Amino acid sequence: MDGLAQTSRGVLGSAILLLIVGVIVVWSLDDAAPTKPDAPPSMTAVSSSRSADGDDAIRVALTRRSVSSIRLRIDGSYRLVPLDGREGPVAVPEPLSDRSLEVDPRGIDIAGRRFGGSGVEVVPDSSPAVWIDGRKYRGSVRLHLTSEGGMRAVNVVPLEEYVAAVVDAEMPGHFPTAAREAQAIVARGYAVSCRRQPPHEWFDLYSTPVSQNYLGVIYEGREGRLLAGETAGGRAAAASTESLVCTFDGELFRTYYSACCGGRTFAGDVVFDDGTGSLPSVACGGCDDAPLFRWERSIASDAALERLSELARARMPAFRSIASAKTIGGVSVPAVVAISDGRRTVRLPAVEVRSAIGLPSLCFQLTGDGRRIDVAGRGHGHGVGLCQWGAKGLAERGLSCREILQHYYPGCELTLLSASTAR
Ligand SMILES: [Zn+2]
Incomplete structure (x- = not known):
């Protein structure tokens, strides 16, 4: 605009x-x-279309398109899991300080290890712990290497944790509880609907209003100030409506x-x-x-x-x-x-x-x-x-x-x- x-x-x-x-x-x-x-509400169950990731996970693209670098930080110990499965995971006992991660034709380097092929998944031992470009996310983050020679970051996050963050990103905290609960239900249904027809083989949704706004747990605002991406109120709206979606017939x-x-x-x-x-x-x-x-x-x-x-x-x-x-x-x-x-x-x-x-x-x-x-x-x-x-x-x-x-x-x-x- x-x-x-x-x-x-x-x-x-x-x-x-x-x-x-x-x-x-x-x-x-x-x-x-x-x-x-x-x-009265129907309590008939509908398929959640659980993804191959199990844990009812949602995959959220954190980068709009293939990029050549991202900032990565990991709080605490973690595992690095090659996405093509040809090698086993690498356990890293120390946290990773905030740094720029560049991709080159041979892949990406993290903690002294090079990952080529399809890329690598950063799986922290305790969540939330992974920061991408100044935002801290629950779950894990996949760094997919693209055919253009870049990479895309995708957050793999449990559905209910994703819904809680979307409530706060999409609707002000001072809106009434009933409105925020409705927001949780429509955000959940929208996400599961997108998972059934994902826009890309690597992810189900974008983290922007192209899909639904999603800011993670904490994010850097202007001048580097850290702001809350999700709140106790958002988590309460998700919890009080857990697993509920809207259906027709x-x-x-x-x-x-x-x-x-x-x-x-x-x-x-x-x-x-x-x-x-x-x-x-x-x-x-x-x-x-x-x-x-x-x-x-x-x-x-x-x-x-x-x-x-x-x-x-x-x-x-x-x-x-x-x-x-x-x-x-x-x-x-x-x-x-x-x-x-x-x-x-x-x-x-x-x-x-x-x-x-x-x-x-x-x-x-x-x-x-x-x-x-x-x-x-x-x-x-x-x-x-x-x-x-x-x-x-x-x-x-x-x-x-x-x-x-x-x-x-x-x-x-x-x-x-x-x-x-x-x-
Ligand atoms: Zn209106």
């Missing part, structure tokens, strides 16, 4: 006539407040959630194309006091035009003007920006426009006069599933964790993961 200010000035410049009009998103804020559901589904829906959530299938069609649009009724419930932006047209034209030109070479825009109807459909050259019209989905010009959400209206683009919108995030600020509001009105979840995922049940069922 910061990239807008760094972009060179418009390719199309002021010659382009900007008339982005009529991008309308309809919100229905008058829907009735949620009523308390009466249905006994089937786990991907429990998408976002910071603030802006008054009404989007249906899953209008934002994602991964089978989330069962997530309906619902009136929120709880996020009115969120910082980005309503927002406005004013953007220099040339900068925004450059980005929008990059999107549009893929479909419309040499278009000369942005002449109109429209939306498709419905209260639960993200805005569609339409750009015309006077003969043809290109419609750009809100998800692309949001990314191109750095908007907080998919729920917005654009107007422009060729010099500025004014954007008015609501919400923060993709707007599908549980609204985190809405969960706070509903909890403050007395709704329970289960009632909050059944509000955002109507018809869902709370189901215990089965640790005994294989993937």
Whole structure:
């Protein structure tokens, strides 16, 4: 999002006539407040899709892509386990002080041993003990050597310990207990869902909001200050909901959630194309006091035009003007920006426009006069599933964790993961 200010000035410049009009998103804020559901939770077990790592582990990528170096520190004794299994583990009795670990074509050196091949897993004798790039993690850390000559760090952590840290990374500690318990349940279900369809053979999730935010146990903040990545409150939210996930008819589904829906959530299938069609649009009724419930932006047209034209030109070479825009109807459909050259019209989905010009959400209206683009919108995030600020509001009105979840995922049940069922 910061990239807008760094972009060179418009390719199309002021010659382009900007008339982005009529991008309308309809919100229905008058829907009735949620009523308390009466249905008891289901205690039918659902497969936890236990990974080959056992211990119901989750594998979290700590580096977004292959890197040439990381900082590594290990508190206490540990074992180094080659990932290709051709050699046995190496026991190291002393801790490892904070150091930069470089990878070269022959592999990586740790504690005087070189590890080539697939890489190595750092398994501490007591957890948490492994620090990667200033963050301390529970469980072990795998350093996979990549075909690009770099490495990727992957934290292998028990599911419940991961969930506790995600609660604290994703939701402020002062939010009500019921909201944080709901956060724990959706984070757990999201993680297990991703484990069933992992984005990479080495890991199930990213440690960033690309998947779910995960800061480990302790992390270095600005100026090197150490901050808590997880708290007793996060651990309590995980423990009080241990093994619970949301299901529809006994089937786990991907429990998408976002910071603030802006008054009404989007249906899953209008934002994602991964089978989330069962997530309906619902009136929120709880996020009115969120910082980005309503927002406005004013953007220099040339900068925004450059980005929008990059999107549009893929479909419309040499278009000369942005002449109109429209939306498709419905209260639960993200805005569609339409750009015309006077003969043809290109419609750009809100998800692309949001990314191109750095908007907080998919729920917005654009107007422009060729010099500025004014954007008015609501919400923060993709707007599908549980609204985190809405969960706070509903909890403050007395709704329970289960009632909050059944509000955002109507018809869902709370189901215990089965640790005994294989993937
Ligand atoms: Zn909301």
